[in-house]
Amino acid sequence: MAEKPEKKEKTPRQPMPEQEPKARARNFEEVPYGYGPEAAVKEAERCLQCKNPACVDGCPVAVDIPGFINLIKQGEFARSISKIWEKNSLPAVCGRVCPQEMQCEGRCIIGKKGEPVAIGNLERFAADFARKSGECELPTLAQPTGKRVAVVGSGPAGLTVAGDLILKGHQVTIYEAFHKPGGVLVYGIPEFRLPKEIVFSEVAALENMGVKLELNQVIGRTITVEELFAEGFDAVFLGVGAGLPRFLNVPGENLIGIYSANEYLTRSNLMKAYRFPEYDTPIIKGRKVITLGAGNVAMDAARTALRLGAESSSIVYRRSREEVPARAAEVHHAEEEGVQFHFLTAPVKFLGNEKGRLTGMVGLKMALGEPDDSGRRRPVEIKGSEFEMECDLAIIAVGANANPLLTRSTEGLQLNKWGYIVADEATGKTSRKAVWAGGDIVTGSATVILAMGAGRKAADSIHDYLVRGW
Amino acid sequence: MFKIVRREEMSGGTVVLNEIEAPLIARKAKPGQFVIIKANETGERVPLTMADTDPVKGTITLIYMVVGKSTALFKTLKVGEGYQDIIGPLGKPTHLENVGTAVCVGGGTGIAVLHPITRGLKQAGNKVISIIGARSKNILILEDQMRAVSDELHVCTDDGSYGHHGFVTEVLKTVLDKNKVGLVVGIGPVPMMKFVSKITKDYGVKTLVSLNPIMIDGTGMCGGCRVTVGGKTQFACVDGPEFDGHLVDFDELTLRLQAYCEDEKECYNNFCTLKA
């Protein structure tokens, strides 16, 4: 037994073919090209097909990882995607954006000694193969139940609920505030990391199955939750995301040239400002760009800035490298592309000229102190360490809060002290009858796969309610 | 598609009215609220206030000044054509109550935004004195409509071609001298709202202004529309667009409205060259 992993480990993890850092840092094309069939099979052969696969425990939706990898190994690509679909309806997305090193791959047994199986890359391969070849069976719908479900928000949580419930025979309508579906997948995550065509094709697949999509409908304004019930919906799922930008509350924050990451990324991704003036929405491009924060959102912003032509793009983060919350692959890609990292630095204020435009930022050096509640060592200011950084664009990517637009207009919803909806962890049930919630509006900003996991649980519970009662 | 059912040009073609089919929005909209409108796939999201709504016909009326690429594009749309996306109603409705005497001050296309509020204040039982102004007589809009919902109407033109020769603020002073006024609503170009607020502050009369910062989503998601009111940052799309004029930092708003001047010129010039 003990020899087995040693023998297999001889095949190294198949490298992901990628665009050259120098070239890609100036275009919006996707960075990794994806495995070809040969590399995929080779990578699949590395998997030990564990009897008690630890990787599955690491996946929030428990994808049958050895199962789908085994099918890839046998060249059964179309069947491998069906296997993934049993648990995950957006594999082309998850393969690209899950923080695998903290989830499935982080638990892979081979990773204990060498590099884990590239589960994410394989998942992406299977999904891309299916999308491109069209060679896969569409799931069959259950008998119509005559029940109607309204899903508010078309992010990963909402899409998962819609997909699950249409399969179970219910009528589903998604209401989305924006003019395009997909939530953060479309307005937040850039094209070079997740091509929008992939998201739209997933949504189109749902529409083909019969899901109705109503865009430009701000629930709470255009229609209220009360009115949805009055119109005859039997259940409502709220998957509206976090969607309220946090600012730093330091002087000078309203200067021209300071964006929230939401605004910057929405202009670039949703409104396609990177193709201005072909598209009408402008964006401040910036020569010297500073991004505050070090999560996925910050990496996306800093890398977008390079692609829009910045001479320099810097990440400024209060904590140290160890605490960086972004996916490892994003940090690695950002560094390769030339993003500079300034750790243990906090913003004190922004400086501007007489036209109200940003010209610089005053930063302050920090040192690591005692661990805080989250176990991370708390940064403490080093007195007198202020220094100036020149910049003409600053992007604030220090997290999001709960957007109150819908929750304030809906009665009977219990919220926690930060304004997030209180929902049962196992079922997604809220304090209001026939209303479920899940995703970032319940947990605060998290991940795509956790939002989908919450959607799946809510869908099961909604189905249960529709056939049996609350 | 949201279809245009009626179209008018005003102010010598610099201002355009569109009545558009949007039944869900028409049913919900209240005075002071706005929509975000996008003409086509490559278009911008443009905020425009509803100048009128007809819940029975299911239509909303927008009146916009042609100032750049997007509004120039809107101007090319004919009856029967329409907009790809309209989102609303957005923003807080105006709080309409009986304060005794209310003064409504409007400038330029701001008059279009002011009109439904004026009507609402009248319906709430107020004595309404309105003061409207434009640079010149031929570009003044909605005079008859404003007269119909006001107890008293004063008209001003900068060049003296009609009505009082001078700014609305001058007439406002005389009105405030003569009447006990409970509320002033000022809607128009930023400098006008700034000076209206300055005057009413001296008189100690509560004043509402409607701010027009650059917006994208209109739902509080991006923070692009932030304005400083009473020293605090507010998002105009959800906390406003109406605010207490005595607390607004108008100078910051003026600067922020210039954020994309250069790009917008480029976009507009491209559009005009293409059209020509």
Ligand SMILES: Cc1cc2nc3c(=O)[nH]c(=O)nc-3n(C[C@H](O)[C@H](O)[C@H](O)COP(=O)(O)OP(=O)(O)OC[C@H]3O[C@@H](n4cnc5c(N)ncnc54)[C@H](O)[C@@H]3O)c2cc1C
């Ligand atoms: C820039 C960025 C990068 C990220 N990178 C990663 C990553 O690499 N990996 C990862 O796992 N996670 C990542 N995340 C986090 C992940 O995207 C989110 O956790 C996830 O999208 C949450 O899904 P959701 O369905 O809860 O909400 P969202 O995706 O936020 O979708 C909510 C939808 O609801 C709509 N909505 C809101 N209010 C209303 C209303 N009143 N009426 C109708 N519709 C409404 C919104 O317009 C939106 O479309 C990233 C997030 C951002 C912002």
Ligand SMILES: Cc1cc2nc3c(=O)[nH]c(=O)nc-3n(C[C@H](O)[C@H](O)[C@H](O)COP(=O)(O)OP(=O)(O)OC[C@H]3O[C@@H](n4cnc5c(N)ncnc54)[C@H](O)[C@@H]3O)c2cc1C
């Ligand atoms: C809540 C609100 C209600 C409004 N109501 C009306 C109205 O009823 N009638 C009317 O004529 N105008 C109204 N405006 C202003 C209108 O939105 C702008 O004139 C329009 O966006 C200009 O677009 P453009 O492409 O034609 O011009 P551009 O060349 O893009 O811009 C000209 C100027 O308009 C402003 N502007 C540009 N983009 C935006 C944007 N996305 N949001 C806001 N301002 C912008 C800027 O100051 C810019 O310098 C309103 C604005 C807001 C925020």
Ligand code: SF4
């Ligand atoms: S869904 Fe995410 S965590 Fe689960 S197996 Fe796929 S990549 Fe890993």
Ligand code: SF4
């Ligand atoms: S833990 Fe690793 S080796 Fe074992 S089944 Fe999962 S992917 Fe394969």
Ligand code: FES
């Ligand atoms: S327009 Fe985005 S927050 Fe107001």
